[in-house]
Structure formats: C-alpha cells, structure tokens
Amino acid sequence: MPKINKTRYAILGVLNIAPGSGYDIKKNCDRGISYFWNENFGHIYPVLKQMEKDGVIQKSVEQNEGRPPRNVYSITQKGKDELVDWLMRPIEPTPQRLELMLKLTFAKMVPVEYTLQELERVRERHSKSLECFRKVEEEYSNNKKAREDKGYPYWLSTIRYGIYDAEFRVRWCEETIERIRAYNAGSEDV
Template sequence: MLKEKQGTKTRTERPTPTATADALLGVLSMAPMSGYTLRSVIAQSIGNFWSESYGQIYPALKRLTAEGLVEKKTERQKGRPDRNVYSLTSSGTERLKRWLEVPATTEVPRNDLLLKLFFGVHAPVSASRRNVAEFVAGQEAALERYAAIAKDLERKKKDNEAVRFWLMTLSYGRHHSTAMVAWGRETLKELDAIEKQGRKRSTTKKTSG
C-alpha cells in the first residue's frame, strides 16, 4: 500500500509486483539470464540495497513475457533440464527507460534493533549492548566488503561505463555503514554510562539499607 509522506511516495519494505518487474528489467539490461542466474546476479550486484526471492522473480518473469517486455528462449541441455533464458525486448527497454525517469520512492523502514532499543528500559542494559555491538560488527564487516568490491570495480571502470553508476550505489553503502558505525559506538558509550549509573544506584541502596 502506498501513502504520502512529506510530499513523496513511501513504499513498504516488501517489493511490489511492479517494483519487482522494474528491477528485473534493469538486471536483464545487463545480459540475458535464466531465473536462477537473475537471483544470483541480484544478490551479487544490487543485493546490498534490493532483494528479490525466487517466489517473486518467476511470477514477474511470466507477466513480463506475457506483456511482451521480455522474450523467453528455451535452451536444451544434454542430461539436464531445459533452461529458460530471458532477454529484454525493445518494448522492455523502453519501459525500463520510462521507469528510470519516474521520481524515486522511499521506503518505510522496519528496524528491529531500533524497536528493541526504544523499549530497552524494560530489559537488562546488557541485552541492548549486545544487540548494538553485533550491529556495529556487521557494519564494520560491510565496510570491508565494500572496500573490496570498490577495488575490483575501479579496475573495470574504463571498460564499462555502467561501473561508474554502480560505484555511486556502493558509495552510498559505504557512507551509510560509516555513519552507522559512528552511531553504534556513540550508543555503546551511552549504554555503558546507563549501566554504570545503575550499578551506583544499586550500591547506594545496599549501603543505605
């Protein structure tokens, strides 16, 4: 369900059928692929900010084929099941171009970490600290992964104009993770302070009692 937020359309975190179709058209613009390859390429390329399951991909491919936006060719494989390969038609390419010119939507986030942190007063501080520490570790690992990807893409930039656009999305991830690490470390210090204050109050009560 779409709703308005600060003058822009806001989308829920689960891709809609239309959003899935547009994403698949974009990935197929890279090369013809089977449904299995599509899922793999999505995970390796746009997977850090967009995901699609097989349960979303195959119905979308069926619709795109029926609409003439994608063409399906069946490849015979000796000793293996037939392989369906999908490629963009000229109509599919035009649809992709039109979609790219439409203003981007934003998503309503569902963040389990922040939800638990918001109600953290009802649990031991150690629980919140553990959650935040694990989050920071994950973001630090992401930064290492982004650095390796950027290094590999930089070598390909001269031969593929699309790489410069890919690096823009990678840069977003690096900036985001850097900010999240800073937030996490700041939050850990605050949690440590809360825990220290709690210990002092506990000691004071025992002494006065």
Template sequence: MPKINKTRYAILGVLSIEPGSGYDIKKICDKSISYFWNENFGHIYPVLKQMEKDNVITKKVEQNEGRPPRNVYFITDKGREELTEWLMSPTIQAPQRLELLLKLTFAKVIPPDSMIKELQRVKEGHCRSLERYYRIENEYTSSNKVREDDGYPYWISTIRYGIYDAEFRIKWCEETIERIRTHNFKKEN
C-alpha cells in the same frame, strides 16, 4: 495508488545488461545489488511469468545435453521503454522499517547489557559488510573494463553508498553502546 512491484524493474535492469535465466538474474542481483536491494527466487519467477505475459521480456528455451532445458529471458523494446520510463520517474521515498530502532525505542524494559550485546552483534555485521563493500569497490576500480563501461559512475556510486552507510551504522552502534553504558553508570552511582 496501487503498489508497484519493484522486482520487475530490478529484472528489467539486469536483462538490459545481458539476457539470462532466473538463476542468472538472482546471481547477478546477489553479486551487484544485494547490499541495497534483495531479490529472491520466490519473487523473481512469478514476476518473470507476468513480465512475459506483458511482453516486456521474451523467453528462449535452451536445450543442454544431459541437463534440463534452460529458460533464458531477453528484454524487449517494450521492456526497455518501461525501464526507461521508470528510471526517469521520481523516486518514491518509503518510510524505513528498522527493527533495531523499534526495539531500541522500548528497550528500557530489558537489562541494558542485553541491548548492548545486540548492538555489538549488529555492529559486527556492518563491519563484515563494510569489508565486502571495500572488496567490491576494489574490483570495480581495478578493472579497466569496468571503469570504461558507461555504467561505471552509477555502479561505483551505489557501492560508495553502501560504504558510507556501513561506516555510519558502525559509528552509530559505537555511540549508542557508549551512551547506554554512560547513562547506566551515572544511574548506578
């Protein structure tokens, strides 16, 4: 079965909310879904070109005085149908590729303090992410406009996933650091 480019669906999803340029799409992705889905310009622009060929989006060129023309993309009826079909299809469970776990699996060949230092660095990153997720959640829950939007229960659920995931990873890092320290303390004594 050929691999389906999910960037296409991220773009269709964004354009189903509002039309925008490639830059706008990237900005919306960074603000709304970047904690669980990453898109970059290198993915977005080639996919936009293909999507236009497939007639799932259309492009309108806006002339801006003193600035280069701006391509604004709109989802078509065919694009809405494709997005709906994808949303209604079962989610494919892909195996995770977590470099930290790969390293941890073989870490007995390095000094324990090296792995502990890395786990502390990773934990700090998750702590920063958690703070960011709480800010986003607060923005969502304090805005009447957002809470009244039909997408609210879905959006808030994705941010809650990010919060739970970050909390889990912080706790896991702490437990793993303690486990390594305890094991090495017993070994030394």
C-alpha cells in the same frame, strides 16, 4: 495511484545487462545490488511470469545434456522502453522499516546486556559489509574495462553509498553502545 512493483524494474535492469534464468537474476541481484535492494525467488518468479505475459521479457528454453531444461529470459524492446520510462520518473519516497530501531525503542523490557550484545553483533555485521564494499570498490576501480563502461560512475556511486552507509552504521552502533553503558553506569553525560 497504485503501488508499483519495483521488483519488475530490478529484473528489467538486470536483464538489460545480460539475459539469464531466474537463478541468474537472483545471483546478479545478490552480487550487484543486494546492499541496497533485496530480491528473493518468491518475488522473482511470479514477476517473471507476469512480465512475460506483458511482453516486456521473452523466455527461451535451453537444453543442457544431463540437466533439466533451463528457462532463460531476455528483455524485449518494450521492456527496455518501460525500464527507461521508469528510470525517468521521479523517485518515490520509501518509508523505512528498520527492525533494529523498532526493537531499540522498546529495549527497556529486556536485559541491557542482551541489547548490548545485539548491537555488537549488528556493528560487526556492518564492519564486514564495509570491508566487502571497500574491496569491491578497489577491484572495480582498478578494472580498466569497467572504468570504460558508461555505467561506471553510476555503479561506483552505489558502492560509495554502501560504504558511507556502513561507516555510519558502525559509528552509530559504537556511539549507542557507549551511551547505553554510560547511562547504566550512572553517568550524567548521556
């Protein structure tokens, strides 16, 4: 079975919420799904071109005084049908590619202090993400209009996933740092 380009479905999902330019799509991905799904302009624009050819989106050109014309894309009925069809398919397993795990596997080749500093940096990044997820959850949960939207329990579930994932990664970094320090101090309890 050929590999399906999931960028297509991320774009269809974003455009199903609201029409937008390639820039708007990227901004909405960054704001709404970036903690579990990453898209970049290098993926978005070629896929938009193909999607327009396939008839799942349509493009209109907005003229703005004093600025270049802006391409605005919107989802077609064919695109909505394709999005629903994809949403109804079973989720495919996705192999993880975690650079941190790859580097940690071979870390004995570099100074221990470097590895510990890197783990501290990673822990700090996940702590900041956790803080951000909790803030978004609070804002979203306190927004009456958002709570009335039929998508609320689904969107809230993705935020909770981000919170649990960040909590796990912070805890894992802390345990790993302690384990490496204990081992290098000659402790038997590793």
